[in-house]
Amino acid sequence: MEEYPGYPEEMWDSLRMVEETRDERIGKTYPRMSEEERERILREWHPDYKEGAKRPLRIGPNKGMMVPHEVADILEAHPLITPDMIDLSEIDYDVDVLIIGAGGAGLSAALIASEHIDKEGILLVQKLRLGDSNSKMSQGGIQAALGLDDNPVLHFLDIMGGGHFANNPELVEILVKEAPDVIKWHQSLGVLYDRNPDGSIKLSPGGGTCRRRMLSCKDYTGLEITRVLLDEFLNREIPYLEFTCAVELLTDESGQVVGSVLYDLDSDEYLIARAKSTILATGGYGRLHIQGFETTNHYGATGDGIVLAYHVGAELRDLDATQYHPTGAAWPEQIVGQLCTEKLRGRGAQPVNRLGELFVNPLEPRDVEAAAIIKECYGRELGVTTPTGMRGVWLDTPLIDIINGEGTIEREFAAMYRTFKRFDIDIRKEPILVFPTLHYQNGGVIINARCETTVPGLYAAGEVSGGVHGKNRLMGNSQLELYVFGRRAGRFAAERAKRVNDGKPTLKHVERYERWLREAGIETDRRAPILLPEYRGKKTLEHHIRLL
Amino acid sequence: MEKEGKMVTIYVMGKKHRVPAGLTIMKAMEYAGYQLRRGVGCRGGFCGACATLYRVKGSYKLQAALACQKVVEDGMYIVQIPFTPAEKKLYDIEKIRPTPNVFVEHFPEITRCLSCNTCTKACPQDLMVMDYVQAALRGDIEKVVEFSFDCIACGLCAIRCPAEIVPYQVAQLARRLYSKYILGFSEEVEKRVAEVEEGKFDEELEQLRRLPPEELRKRYESREIRV
Numbered sequence A: 001m002e003e004y005p006g007y008p009e010e011m012w013d014s015l016r017m018v019e020e021t022r023d024e025r026i027g028k029t030y031p032r033m034s035e036e037e038r039e040r041i042l043r044e045w046h047p048d049y050k051e052g053a054k055r056p057l058r059i060g061p062n063k064g065m066m067v068p069h070e071v072a073d074i075l076e077a078h079p080l081i082t083p084d085m086i087d088l089s090e091i092d093y094d095v096d097v098l099i100i101g102a103g104g105a106g107l108s109a110a111l112i113a114s115e116h117i118d119k120e121g122i123l124l125v126q127k128l129r130l131g132d133s134n135s136k137m138s139q140g141g142i143q144a145a146l147g148l149d150d151n152p153v154l155h156f157l158d159i160m161g162g163g164h165f166a167n168n169p170e171l172v173e174i175l176v177k178e179a180p181d182v183i184k185w186h187q188s189l190g191v192l193y194d195r196n197p198d199g200s201i202k203l204s205p206g207g208g209t210c211r212r213r214m215l216s217c218k219d220y221t222g223l224e225i226t227r228v229l230l231d232e233f234l235n236r237e238i239p240y241l242e243f244t245c246a247v248e249l250l251t252d253e254s255g256q257v258v259g260s261v262l263y264d265l266d267s268d269e270y271l272i273a274r275a276k277s278t279i280l281a282t283g284g285y286g287r288l289h290i291q292g293f294e295t296t297n298h299y300g301a302t303g304d305g306i307v308l309a310y311h312v313g314a315e316l317r318d319l320d321a322t323q324y325h326p327t328g329a330a331w332p333e334q335i336v337g338q339l340c341t342e343k344l345r346g347r348g349a350q351p352v353n354r355l356g357e358l359f360v361n362p363l364e365p366r367d368v369e370a371a372a373i374i375k376e377c378y379g380r381e382l383g384v385t386t387p388t389g390m391r392g393v394w395l396d397t398p399l400i401d402i403i404n405g406e407g408t409i410e411r412e413f414a415a416m417y418r419t420f421k422r423f424d425i426d427i428r429k430e431p432i433l434v435f436p437t438l439h440y441q442n443g444g445v446i447i448n449a450r451c452e453t454t455v456p457g458l459y460a461a462g463e464v465s466g467g468v469h470g471k472n473r474l475m476g477n478s479q480l481e482l483y484v485f486g487r488r489a490g491r492f493a494a495e496r497a498k499r500v501n502d503g504k505p506t507l508k509h510v511e512r513y514e515r516w517l518r519e520a521g522i523e524t525d526r527r528a529p530i531l532l533p534e535y536r537g538k539k540t541l542e543h544h545i546r547l548l
Numbered sequence B: 001m002e003k004e005g006k007m008v009t010i011y012v013m014g015k016k017h018r019v020p021a022g023l024t025i026m027k028a029m030e031y032a033g034y035q036l037r038r039g040v041g042c043r044g045g046f047c048g049a050c051a052t053l054y055r056v057k058g059s060y061k062l063q064a065a066l067a068c069q070k071v072v073e074d075g076m077y078i079v080q081i082p083f084t085p086a087e088k089k090l091y092d093i094e095k096i097r098p099t100p101n102v103f104v105e106h107f108p109e110i111t112r113c114l115s116c117n118t119c120t121k122a123c124p125q126d127l128m129v130m131d132y133v134q135a136a137l138r139g140d141i142e143k144v145v146e147f148s149f150d151c152i153a154c155g156l157c158a159i160r161c162p163a164e165i166v167p168y169q170v171a172q173l174a175r176r177l178y179s180k181y182i183l184g185f186s187e188e189v190e191k192r193v194a195e196v197e198e199g200k201f202d203e204e205l206e207q208l209r210r211l212p213p214e215e216l217r218k219r220y221e222s223r224e225i226r227v
Helices: A009-025 A035-045 A069-075 A104-113 A152-162 A169-189 A221-235 A304-311 A366-378 A398-404 A408-412 A414-421 A477-499 A508-519 A537-541 B025-031 B102-106 B108-112 B118-122 B129-138 B141-148 B156-160 B167-183 B187-197 B202-210 B213-221
Strands: A054-056 A066-068 A093-100 A122-125 A244-251 A257-264 A270-280 A322-329 A350-352 A391-396 A432-441 A444-446 A458-460 B007-012 B015-020 B051-056 B063-066 B076-080
Touching: A009 A350, A009 A391, A009 A398, A035 A366, A054 A069, A066 A069, A069 A304, A093 A104, A093 A257, A093 A477, A104 A122, A104 A221, A104 A477, A122 A244, A122 A270, A152 A169, A152 B202, A152 B213, A169 A221, A169 A477, A169 B167, A169 B187, A169 B202, A221 A477, A221 B167, A244 A270, A244 A304, A244 A508, A270 A304, A270 A477, A304 A444, A304 A458, A304 A508, A322 A366, A350 A366, A366 A391, A366 A432, A398 A408, A408 A414, A458 A477, A537 B025, B007 B025, B015 B025, B025 B076, B051 B156, B102 B108, B102 B129, B102 B167, B108 B129, B118 B129, B118 B156, B129 B141, B129 B167, B141 B167, B156 B167
Parallel strands: A093 A122, A093 A270, A270 A458, B007 B076
Antiparallel strands: A054 A066, A244 A257, A257 A270, A322 A432, A350 A391, A391 A432, B007 B015, B051 B063, B051 B076
C-alpha cells in the first residue's frame, strides 16, 4: 500500500516530517512581523520589488508610470482595429447603458440599472459565457463588519494598512459603509451565507484583518453569489450578448465615450453599440502571467479593460502593484497555480517548510505572506522541489479537522477537498504543497465615488478599477468591491443616461493613440486588447516561473 | 503523474492527436492546437464551462467530466458540450414562496424522473443529483439545498437525463427560496445597516480620512487584533 499515493516518493520523507511535528505545532502560532520586518521582507522577496520587472510607460496620460513589462506590452501596442475597418454609419445596438463584462460587478450594475431605467435600454456584453469571471472563482469569502466587536471604522483601518496607505480613502469609506447593505441585498435575492447554529452569520478571520469579518458560502462563495445574481438577471430578462468582446470604445467629437465596437467571437463580425453611458466591468489581468507566474485567474482575464480605457485617455493607477496569492497549488502538476483559499489558514492550516517547521504567521497581509513563502523556498532553501522543478512549502490542512472537529474540511472546504481528491490527495489527512500564484490586479482605472473614470461617459467597477485596495488587497474585499461599486456604477450610469443626448460615434481616439505610439518611437507588431490568452502547442507545457 | 516524455493518443471529435500523458483534457486540446473559445472558463473547476463527454477505446461507457480537471487517458474519444439547450424558467423571487408544490409547479417535468441515477453518475462534482430531484418531488427543500450546494451548473446531468429534466435549475430555485424565506434575514445585518444609515460611524471615519499618513499609520499599528 502506498503511503502518499498522490505524491511522488521523493516527497515522502518531508511528508513524514510534517506528520511527526504536527502534534507539537497544535496551538502554536508564529509571531506576526513588525511593520519594519514586513517592509524588509517585501523589499527583498516580493516579486513587485524585483529589479528589471517593470518599465515606465512611454505614452498616454500615465506616461512615466512604472508597470510590469507585461502590462506595458499591452498598453504600448496598436489597437486591434483601424478606423477604416469599421463602418460607423450602421448602429447595431443603440442603448442607454452598455455594460462590458458579466462577472459580479457587471451583473450588479445591470440589476441596479434596471431599477432606474427601462431594461430595454440596457445591453450587457460578455466576452465568454454569461457569468464567467474571476468573481465566480472566489472561494474564501466577502468582508463586512458585522461582528459585535467590529465596525466599519476598523474595517477601514485594516484596508488602508493592508494597502500600504496608498488607497483612495473616499472609496474605502464607501466600501466599508455599504458592506452591510450589500449583504442585506444578497440575502434579499436569496444568497446562502454560512450560518452558526444560532442562525447568526458565520464570521471567520482573514489575512490582515483585526476582527472576524469574513462571510462565506462554504468555499464556493463567489460561485454562490454570482449564480444568484445571474439567475435574477435572467429572470428580469435584461438584454445581453455572450461570446461578444469589446475591442474598442467609441468617442464623440468632444472625447466622451459613447459606446463600443464589439466583436462576435462566433461569427468574427464587428458590431457597433452606441450608448449614453458605458461601464467597464472587465476584471483583471492574471492571464498576462506577470513575471511568468502561474495564475488563479479565469481564462478571460487578459486586462482588456485597462487597454480600452487607456485608448480613450482614461487615467490609471497603482498598476505597479500586483497581487500574488500566497497559496497557489504547487502540486499536482495539473492544477499548478490554482487557488488554495486563504480560508484554509483562517481555519487553522499552518504553512510549514520541508522540515515541518513554522516560519511565518498564517495570517499576514497577502503580500507579506507571499514574500515569506518565496523566501523560505529560494532564500532559506527549505522548500520542497517537485519533479518538474517547481518549489513550494506545505500547508498543513489536517490541522483544520484536528482543531475544529472532524468533518470540518468536507463541510467548509468542499471545493478544495474535491479538487485534490481527484488527484489522490486527501487534504483531511495530508498537507498540500503551495507556492504564490498571480491573483489580482491591485490597481486599475481611476474612478470616483460615482464610478466615473476621468473620461466622461465611461464608468468602471470591480477589478478593472483602481484605488480601493491601494498597493495590496486583503482577502474578501474584492468580492465586496464588486457589489458595492457594481451597484453604484449601474445607478450613476443610468442617471447619466437620462440627462445626456446621443453622441456621434467616432474612432478619433484610435488615430490619436497611433500618433502617440509613432511620436514615442514605439515600433511593434503587438495588438491589444489581446482577448484570449495563447496556450497552443508547446506553450501548454511551458513553465512560466522566472523567479530568480 | 506519468513519466516525462510519455505520450498518449486522444481523439478530439474523432481527430487523432498525440499528446503528453498527464495533461488535463483542456491542456491536451491546447497542446493539439486548439485555441478554445467555447468550452473553456475558469480552468479551476468552479464554472462548469468545460463540460465534456468521453469514451475510452474498448469501453462501452460514455463518461462525463470537466475538461480542466480530468487527465487524458490513452484512447480517449472526446467531445465538449459547451452549452445545454435548456429553457430558463422565469419567476419573481418576491412573489413565489417555498411551498411543497413549488418545484412541481415550475418544473412539472421532474415528475418524469425514472430514478435511473444517470444524472448522479454524470455529475463531475459527485453530487447526489437524482436524490435531490427526488427530494424536490417530495417538496423537501432542505435536502435539495444540501445535496446541490456544490453544483456548478455544467449541464451534464441535463444532457444525460432520459426524462429531459434540468436538475440544476430546480436546485437554483431551491437555494434561493431556502435562503430568502426559510433562513431569512440576519438580525446583525439589519442592525448594522441601520447604524450606518443613522450615521453612527461617519464622524470617526471622516476623522480617519483626514489624518496625516503617519498618524493613520500609528492608528493602524496600535489597533487591537482579536481574531
